[in-house]
Amino acid sequence: MQDRYGHRISYLRVSITDRCNERCTYCMPQELQEWLPREGILTFEETLRLIRIAADLGVSKVRVTGGEPLTRRDVINFIRQIPDISGIDSLGLSTNGTLLAREIGSGTTMAAALRAAGVQSLNISLDTLDRDVYSQMTGRDFLEQVLRGIDVAIGAGFSQIKLNTVLMRGRNEDQLIPLVEFAGARDLILRFIEMMPVSTTHVLDEANFMPILEAKRTIESFYGSLMPETDFRTNGPATYYQIPGREQHIGFIGAMTNLHFCESCNKLRLTCDGKLRPCLGSYLEFDIMKPLRAGATDKELRQFFLHVVELKPAQHDFRDNYQPNRKMIAIGG
Numbered sequence: 001m002q003d004r005y006g007h008r009i010s011y012l013r014v015s016i017t018d019r020c021n022e023r024c025t026y027c028m029p030q031e032l033q034e035w036l037p038r039e040g041i042l043t044f045e046e047t048l049r050l051i052r053i054a055a056d057l058g059v060s061k062v063r064v065t066g067g068e069p070l071t072r073r074d075v076i077n078f079i080r081q082i083p084d085i086s087g088i089d090s091l092g093l094s095t096n097g098t099l100l101a102r103e104i105g106s107g108t109t110m111a112a113a114l115r116a117a118g119v120q121s122l123n124i125s126l127d128t129l130d131r132d133v134y135s136q137m138t139g140r141d142f143l144e145q146v147l148r149g150i151d152v153a154i155g156a157g158f159s160q161i162k163l164n165t166v167l168m169r170g171r172n173e174d175q176l177i178p179l180v181e182f183a184g185a186r187d188l189i190l191r192f193i194e195m196m197p198v199s200t201t202h203v204l205d206e207a208n209f210m211p212i213l214e215a216k217r218t219i220e221s222f223y224g225s226l227m228p229e230t231d232f233r234t235n236g237p238a239t240y241y242q243i244p245g246r247e248q249h250i251g252f253i254g255a256m257t258n259l260h261f262c263e264s265c266n267k268l269r270l271t272c273d274g275k276l277r278p279c280l281g282s283y284l285e286f287d288i289m290k291p292l293r294a295g296a297t298d299k300e301l302r303q304f305f306l307h308v309v310e311l312k313p314a315q316h317d318f319r320d321n322y323q324p325n326r327k328m329i330a331i332g333g
């Protein structure tokens, strides 16, 4: 699948729930959240059918996300079926890490079960190593269990584990070096992410925004100039650098300040309530649940995907929409 601007779509990010056991201030509104009713969420069977359709059209990489995907019941049985889909050769999962160390029966941890189910890469959110700051940023006192989850995940043998840190001025700016050290000691890829206006809370404000360039400068003032790694890529839009004298990779995801951010976009998103979104930072979304539940054939659903890709914008509108206090639809990531 290719859109009008030459973006080749090979990556489907699949959200399987809008629920979460944390309350990150930059992700969720603080006011009481109404969860979607169960019938408003795609069943795993429906989701697998849509992944198959996407794979028919050339998607080869899938990342499961949420909300917190590991809070959904029977998630392992669902995930296990994805690598069997013809054409899918890369399977990742994004998680806040809180449930990775959980025992899920017969001495198996969630992390080990995910690995056994065919997940190759894990993205784990970790904004700080300070317990109080963690509680402030995520609304929960779960740092200890996340750190345990990371260790258990390392032991489970994933081919790649990335730590994702959302930059927030006044919260975690003093955590950059400790996080680099933490990731380096465990041989994990660390990525710093600029906050994007995808939610409705007061924190998505210029005053809390910290550009990746500033994070890079802070790191360079400690380690010396970072060396660009133009050949090192993961599946996403991060640009990577190496710390002098180390093998360690540090990534920067600058949706707000990197003007070339969208050029290499290869992504399509499927939300848990059955909407196909051609871009995280655009209001465009298309309800594929409706035709799916009305009995559409595979051919009709393939046409639906192609139509959505056709409408993929050249780039996101975050920069235009970045108005403090303006209401934004919450999408997740």
Ligand SMILES: C[S@@+](CC[C@H](N)C(=O)[O-])C[C@H]1O[C@@H](n2cnc3c(N)ncnc32)[C@H](O)[C@@H]1O
Residues within 6 Å of the ligand: 020, 026, 027, 065, 066, 067, 068, 069, 094, 095, 096, 123, 124, 125, 164, 165, 166, 193, 194, 195, 196, 197, 198, 199, 332, 333
């Ligand atoms: C929405 S979460 C879903 C998966 C899982 N619950 C997690 O926290 O990793 C996916 C990623 O989006 C990031 N994220 C959430 N809100 C964001 C925002 N406003 N700006 C930038 N990244 C955000 C999170 O930090 C996380 O790395």
Ligand code: SF4
Residues within 6 Å of the ligand: 020, 021, 022, 023, 024, 027, 028, 066, 067, 068, 095, 096, 125, 138, 332
């Ligand atoms: S970023 Fe992840 S962990 Fe935090 S509230 Fe959003 S979905 Fe939950």
